[in-house]
Amino acid sequence: xxxxxxxxxxxxxxxxxxxxxxxxxxxxxxxxxxxxxxxxxxxxxxxxxxxxxxxxxxxxxxxxxxxxxxxxxxxxxxxxxxxxxxxxxxxxxxxxxxxxxxxxxxxxxxxxxxxxxxxxxxxxxxxxxxxxxxxxxxxxxxxxxxxxxxxxxxxxxxxxxxxxxxxxxxxxxxxxxxxxxxxxxxxxxxxxxxxxxxxxxxxxxxxxxxxxxxxxxxxxxxxxxxxxxxxxxxxxxxxxxxxxxxxxxxxxxxxxxxxxxxxxxxxxxxxxxxxxxxxxxxxxxxxxxxxxxxxxxxxxxxxxxxxxxxxxxxxxxxxxxxxxxxxxxxxxxxxxxxxxxxxxxxxxxxxxxxxxxxxxxxxxxxxxxxxxxxxxxxxxxxxxxxxxxxxxxxxxxxxxxxxxxxxxxxxxxxxxxxxxxxx
Numbered sequence: 001x002x003x004x005x006x007x008x009x010x011x012x013x014x015x016x017x018x019x020x021x022x023x024x025x026x027x028x029x030x031x032x033x034x035x036x037x038x039x040x041x042x043x044x045x046x047x048x049x050x051x052x053x054x055x056x057x058x059x060x061x062x063x064x065x066x067x068x069x070x071x072x073x074x075x076x077x078x079x080x081x082x083x084x085x086x087x088x089x090x091x092x093x094x095x096x097x098x099x100x101x102x103x104x105x106x107x108x109x110x111x112x113x114x115x116x117x118x119x120x121x122x123x124x125x126x127x128x129x130x131x132x133x134x135x136x137x138x139x140x141x142x143x144x145x146x147x148x149x150x151x152x153x154x155x156x157x158x159x160x161x162x163x164x165x166x167x168x169x170x171x172x173x174x175x176x177x178x179x180x181x182x183x184x185x186x187x188x189x190x191x192x193x194x195x196x197x198x199x200x201x202x203x204x205x206x207x208x209x210x211x212x213x214x215x216x217x218x219x220x221x222x223x224x225x226x227x228x229x230x231x232x233x234x235x236x237x238x239x240x241x242x243x244x245x246x247x248x249x250x251x252x253x254x255x256x257x258x259x260x261x262x263x264x265x266x267x268x269x270x271x272x273x274x275x276x277x278x279x280x281x282x283x284x285x286x287x288x289x290x291x292x293x294x295x296x297x298x299x300x301x302x303x304x305x306x307x308x309x310x311x312x313x314x315x316x317x318x319x320x321x322x323x324x325x326x327x328x329x330x331x332x333x334x335x336x337x338x339x340x341x342x343x344x345x346x347x348x349x350x351x352x353x354x355x356x357x358x359x360x361x362x363x364x365x366x367x368x369x370x371x372x373x374x375x376x377x378x379x380x381x382x383x384x385x386x387x388x389x390x391x392x393x394x395x396x397x398x399x400x401x402x403x404x405x406x407x408x409x410x411x412x413x414x415x416x417x418x419x420x421x422x423x
Contacts (some may be wrong), residue, residue: 001217001416003023007047007299008299008300009298010045011042011047011048011295011296011298012296012299014038014041014042014045014047014295014317015042015292015294015295015296015335016293017231017381018033018034018035018037018038018039018041018288019035019292019334019335019336019340020222021033021035021036021037021038022034022035022285022332022336022374022380023032023326023372023373023374023395024395025351026170030227030281030285031281031285031374031380032282032283032284032288034049035284035286035287035288035292036253036284036285036286036287036288037288038288038291038292039056039288039291039292040054042292042295043291043292044336044361047295048291048294048295048298052212052293052294052295052298053291053295053380054292054293054365055294056290056291056292056293056295057287057290057291059290059294059342060286060287060290061249062166062248062249062250062349063249063251063286064109064249064283064286064287065249065280065339066117066119066163066248066249066251066252066253067283067286067377067381068124068253068278068283069234069249069252069253069254069255069256069257070116070117070120070124070234070252070256071123071279071282072117072256072257072259072260072274072276072278073123073124073227073231073255073256073259073388074123074124074127074231074235074254074385075212075274075277075278076122076223076226076230076259076260076274077127077128077224077227077228077255078127078277078417079218079273079274079277080221080223080224080263081218081221081223081224081227082128082224082228083127083128083131083229083387084131084135085217086128086131086132086220087128087129087131087134087135088130088132088135088215088217088218089106089217089218090105090108090128090129090132090136091136091211091212091214091215091397092131092214092215092217092364094136095213095214096136096210096211096212096214097211098138098206098209098211099205099206099207099406100246101136101138101143101211101395102146102202102206104134104144104200105129105143105146105147106146106150106195106198107122107144108125109121109125109129109147109150109151109154110150110154110191112124112125113150113151113153113154113155113157113161113162113212113342114154114157114158114161115158115235115238115239116160116231116234116235116238117155117160117162117163117238117248117364118151118152118154118155118159118161118376118378119151119161119162119163119300119377119378119381120383121147121150121151121378121382122148122151122378122379122382123381123385124143124231125147126382126385126386127385127388127389128148129143129144129146129147129216130143130144130389131343131383131392132385135211135212135215136202137209137211137212137239138209138211138213139205139209140208140389140391141391141393142202142205143182143393144378144393145198145202145260145312145401146380147242148370148382148398149194149196149198149370149402149405150191150365150378151378151379151382152369152370152375152376152378152379153190153191153193153370153409154190154191154366154403155195155366155367155369155378156183156186156187156189156190156362156363156366157183157187157191158176158179158180159173159176159242160239160241162244162366162378163364163377164338164341164362164365164381165362165366166247166248167338167341167345168341168345168346168348168358168361168362168365169348169358169362170290174355176242176243176249179420180205181420181421182359182419182420182422183196183359183362183418184321184361184419185416185417185418185419185420186359186420187413187414188416189412189413189415189416190367190409190410190412190413191365191415192411192412193408193412194370194409195324197332197404197405197408197409198405199403201404203399213269218340221320222266223263223266224264225261226259226262227259227263227273229269230255230256230258230259230260233255234252234255234256235259236252236254237252237254237255238251239246248352249287258273260375268283272276274355278389279381279384279388281384282377282380282381282384283385285380286338286377289336289338289339290317290327290338290339290342291341292337293343293359294340295348296339296343297343299384301343305343305347309347309357316359316366317354317356318361318418320357321356321357321360321414321417321418322360322364322414323382324360325360325361325363325364325410325414325417326364326410327369328344328360328361328364328365329363329365329367329368329371329406329410330367330368331362331364332365332368332369332375332376333368333369333371333372333374333375334377335347336369336374336375336377336380337365337366337368337369337375337376337377338376338377340365341365344361344365348361354420355422356422358419359417360414362416363410363413363414364410366408367377367409367410367413370402370406370409371399371402371403371406372398372399372402372406372412373395373396373398373399373405375391
């Protein structure tokens with residue numbers, strides 16, 4: 001018993017150190033390094049069999065394909081000038097009004113998140129918004145914050161809006177009609193509350209700006225149009241996969257690869273410059289997190305949570321809904337929502353939890369990460385996109401804003417969930 005306890009304690013200690021390294025980034029080392037070091041330590045110290053570690057890595061295969069496809073599309077769009085072209089479109093539609101540019105950014109971010117996923121908002125939209133703000137003569141950061149927060153706030157409108165949705169529900173994914181019935185009101189509450197909170201918090205920074213009213217629209221080249229077609233095809237493929245219950249990763253990767261192949265053949269270029277522009281460090285980060293979750297699962301945490309959840313549901317179903325949403329929101333910021341979603345999915349599958357508890361878990365996992373920079377993979381991707389543009393956001397700077405944005409949205413969306421009919 002004591003040996004089991006010491007093994008579990010060591011596993012949790014390594015997991016905590018690895019997660020802390022991802023969040024704090026000591027010595028400015030990449031987030032992926034800490035996740036990989038944690039995974040290697042778990043195997044090297046005999047706390048996790050290597051076969052289980054390999055199984056943990058393989059569990060993320062669809063996520064790797066999805067992320068690779070999205071990052072490849074983003075790099076193609078950047079290199080072919082699609083972002084610069086979209087930036088001019090946004091500036092001209094804003095007509096020199098900062099509030100209009102802010103609202104336009106929020107609306108586009110919502111649509112991209114809903115139909116392409118929150119990771120696409122972080123990877124694909126963020127560079128376009130940065131270019132639009134610079135072209136308009138605006139300070140980019142307020143508009144970049146929109147990309148980070150709407151990526152999580154709109155991520156449970158559809159099953160495809162966040163890869164974490166697939167992780168949490170797994171084989172128990174509701175039909176699309178049932179999903180909309182349960183999450184439509186909660187999504188409206190989350191998106192609306194997040195907009196109001198951001199608008200109030202950033203009003204001074206936005207109101208003080210004088211923007212360029214109009215810029216001459218450049219012509220979008222063949223490569224840019226192909227990149228745009230690839231993004232559109234990916235959106236259609238994701239919707240089709242969602243409707244038929246298919247995995248998202250392979251279709252995303254194939255659409256991006258096809259777009260890249262056409263552009264490279266058209267340009268008669270080598271693929272290496274495009275591949276070098278992709279932030280490949282995200283993939284070992286995700287793989288390391290999957291291994292850490294595999295190790296945590298062997299400490300008995302799934303069974304313990306099952307017992308606690310069953311007792312809470314029996315005592316108060318409404319109280320269990322609130323507790324599930326709030327606790328998973330907090331846990332997502334302490335551990336990142338991908339491992340939390342994996343644990344939640346295992347608990348829900350093992351315990352056959354009521355539908356409203358599963359829905360509350362999803363809201364906590366999806367929306368809770370708006371508190372911190374490393375709460376979700378989308379926000380980590382957003383940070384990587386910012387660094388590519390030479391911009392930085394500190395952890396405490398994000399938390400100060402996130403504390404006033406996330407909590408009202410979480411409370412209102414959970415309340416909306418309780419008021420919504422079960423599917």
